[in-house]
Amino acid sequence: MNKYEQLASDIEEAIAAGTLRPGDRLPSVRETVASRGVSPSTVFEAYYLLEARGVVEARPRSGYFVRRSRDAAAEPHSPPPRAESTSVAVSDLVLEVLGSLRERDVVPMGSAFPSPWLFPLQRLARGGAAAMRQLAPDDLLEDLAAGNEDLRRQLALRYVANGVAVASEEIIVTSGAMEALNLCLQVATRPGDVVAIESPTFYGCLQALERLQLKAVEIETHPREGVQLESLRQALARHPVKACWFMPNFQNPTGSLMSVDKKQALVDLLARHEVPLIEDDAYAELYFGARRPPPAKAFDRKGLVMHCSSFSKCLAPGYRVGWTAAGRYAGAVERLKLMSTLSVAVPSQVAVLDYLRHGAFDKHLRGLRAALAQRQQQALQFVQQSFPAGTRVTRPEGGYLLWLELPAAVDALQLQRLALARNISVAPGHLFSTSPHFHNYIRLNYGHPAAERMQEAVRTLGQLVVELAARR
Numbered sequence: 001m002n003k004y005e006q007l008a009s010d011i012e013e014a015i016a017a018g019t020l021r022p023g024d025r026l027p028s029v030r031e032t033v034a035s036r037g038v039s040p041s042t043v044f045e046a047y048y049l050l051e052a053r054g055v056v057e058a059r060p061r062s063g064y065f066v067r068r069s070r071d072a073a074a075e076p077h078s079p080p081p082r083a084e085s086t087s088v089a090v091s092d093l094v095l096e097v098l099g100s101l102r103e104r105d106v107v108p109m110g111s112a113f114p115s116p117w118l119f120p121l122q123r124l125a126r127g128g129a130a131a132m133r134q135l136a137p138d139d140l141l142e143d144l145a146a147g148n149e150d151l152r153r154q155l156a157l158r159y160v161a162n163g164v165a166v167a168s169e170e171i172i173v174t175s176g177a178m179e180a181l182n183l184c185l186q187v188a189t190r191p192g193d194v195v196a197i198e199s200p201t202f203y204g205c206l207q208a209l210e211r212l213q214l215k216a217v218e219i220e221t222h223p224r225e226g227v228q229l230e231s232l233r234q235a236l237a238r239h240p241v242k243a244c245w246f247m248p249n250f251q252n253p254t255g256s257l258m259s260v261d262k263k264q265a266l267v268d269l270l271a272r273h274e275v276p277l278i279e280d281d282a283y284a285e286l287y288f289g290a291r292r293p294p295p296a297k298a299f300d301r302k303g304l305v306m307h308c309s310s311f312s313k314c315l316a317p318g319y320r321v322g323w324t325a326a327g328r329y330a331g332a333v334e335r336l337k338l339m340s341t342l343s344v345a346v347p348s349q350v351a352v353l354d355y356l357r358h359g360a361f362d363k364h365l366r367g368l369r370a371a372l373a374q375r376q377q378q379a380l381q382f383v384q385q386s387f388p389a390g391t392r393v394t395r396p397e398g399g400y401l402l403w404l405e406l407p408a409a410v411d412a413l414q415l416q417r418l419a420l421a422r423n424i425s426v427a428p429g430h431l432f433s434t435s436p437h438f439h440n441y442i443r444l445n446y447g448h449p450a451a452e453r454m455q456e457a458v459r460t461l462g463q464l465v466v467e468l469a470a471r472r
Contacts, residue, residue, distance in 0.1 A: 003038055004045035004290055011046070012055060015066055026056060026064040045290045051377065054395035058377060076254070076392040076405035079437040081199035081218030081231075085239055086434050088210040094203050094431055097416060103423075107449050107457040110416070110425035112252070113317050114400050114447030118368055123359055124316055128351025135350060145338040147173020147323070148349040154356045155323055164298045166307075166325045172333050173323050173344050177282045177310035180324035182208050183340075184278045184306040185243065187332040189214055193242040196235055198227060200403075200432035200441070202252040202280065205245050216434055217241065223394050223403055226251060226258035229265055236273050243276050248296050250283035253432050253443035254403040255396025257293060267299040276329065277305045285314040285365055287398040288373045303327030311352055314365060319348040372400050372447055375454075379446035382455050386462030388469060400447030406440045407469045415442065418464050424457045 014020045027035070032043045047064050050056045054074075056064045097110065146152065152168040159166040174180040181204070189195060191213040197205055199218035209216050217239050220231035227246055235241060248258040248266070258266070270277050281295050297307035306329055310322030321344060326333045337343075355361060376395075379402060383393055392405040406412065412428035419426055427445075429438030449457060 002290065004042045004049065007032070007036065007038065007042065007046035008049045011050060015055065020066050022066050024066045025062070026066070028063055048373065049289050049397075051288075051373070053397060054380075057381075074392055076223045076394060076403055076441065078220060078222050078228075079199075081220055081433075081437070082435050083234075083238070085194045085215040085217040088206050088214070088216050088434055090203060090206045090431065090434075091210055094207060097425075097427065097431060105423050106420070107424045107453055109444045109446070109448065109454075109457060109461075110427040111445045111448055112427075114313065114372065114445070115449075116317055118371060118447070119315060119317060120355070120359065120364055121316075124319070124351050124355055127354035127359060128347055131350040131354040132347055135346070144343040145172070145334050147171070147344055148346070148353060151321075151349050151353045151356075152323075154353060155325075159325065162292055162298075163294060166297070170325050170327065170330045171323050172326060172330060172337060173321065173349060174308075174310075174337065175322065175341060175344050176312055176320045177280065177308050177322040178204055178208075179337075179341065180308035180310070180322045181205070181245070181278060181280055182211075183333045183336050184276075184308060184324055184326060184329065185209075185214075185245065186212060187326075187329050187336055188243040188276045188278065188306075190242075194239045196232060196239075196241045196244040196246075196275075198246055198251060199435070200253055200429065200438055201245070202247065203431040205280075206432075206434065208245075218434065219244075219246075221251065221254065222256060223254040224256055226256040226262065227266065229262065229269060232266070232269065236269075236275065241273075241275055243278055244270060245278045245280065246296075247280040247283075249281055249293050250286065250396055250399035250401075252280075252283070252399075253401055253427065253429075255394050255399050255401050257397050258296075260294060263294065263296045264299040267296050267305060271302050271304055274304070276327075279305055279307045281307055281309045282313050283399045284309065286369060286372060286400065288369060288376075289397060293398075297325060300327060303329075306333075314368065315355065315361065316348075316352055319352060320344065321348050321352045369398075372398075375400070375446045375451070376402075378451050379444065379454060379458065382458035383444075383462075386459045388462070388466050391465070400445055402444045402446060404442050404444060406442065406465055408440055409471075410440045410465055410468045412438070412440055412442045415461070415464055415468060418468075419461055422460055422464075424460060426461065 029043045152171045156168040194215045198221040217235050220228040297305045307325040390407045394403045416428045427443040429441030
């Protein structure tokens, strides 16, 4: 355990023992440095971790305080999913809801992307233009399906830096993470097959299953701890599951984070059944702690984990540069890409490559993570101030999404339509499951609006929720 993790653990034990009580102020950074003999950065990392866990809260110009509300009731429920597999049909609803995001005057709290103003787009453009001018004509036609060789090498180096052994030959560059996920799903299944998915799950997963005529069996997913392995064991025993599509790190929509031990147990369980795991890891760089959480891919010894990610959420939205480290399926994924989209646009690849080489990517990520962590605390404060009693909300340790359980009488789809009339978008829970369990849930994106605009939007949403709850 690192020093900051030990300090955070000691503070949590003091809170559990009643030594520190709700509302108490934590010792200042200076006091803790003197008493513990640690560096200021260690204290800050411990307090950031506790803040991300919802244990403490920062108050401007006052310091850190033990949160007054930290009971289980503040966390959304995890309804048991259907036991049977089912067909999927969500595309029409997804298109209806997401169509509102094209309007610039809409506060995009239903968006799946953070604000583009958080990214170094001008630096990317300059670097990409310079790299294209230096590109030899023959290089335009090399490595079409697999992707730029130097970019794949850079990706492999980042895997190694995070303790994951991945060869560049295993990596296929794709048009965003969605193409990577779809290609992996397609090589692992045939129409009519059963795929295990989270409950709730990312609507892009449901759309992919619908397009490929696959059936879904939903696995219980805790809003903080992620996939429940016992629920998965039961599904594997009852159904001929051909693949799993999970997000172990900062899951969309809940923001849940599976522990390292649970990730390893997940990979071991699927290895025993010879079931491939399609790992959606698009948010892994957006952690609020001291280090990036490892992917499930780190524990893969049989090549069954197809790890998928992209730069869309952490560096270059709109550039559509993603990838998969597809294990034993790499050859099949490359062939399928060759037969479908052939190649990712070369300018996008070389722009991202130039930034990885010269643009201080990790420095950018540190600033991005700090901005998102601050926005999360603001969003949680606004929700607490504006939403009625009985509202439950997640406190993810990374990403930019909150998952809210509203009073049972509130229909999230009706809320979405009323909010849109006031130029605010939300993502209703109906988008994230094949079942009606999440009719009173919404996903909110706190990575987009500025604090003042977000506060006003959340206040309006809270008023609408109060009105809808009172009608029933």
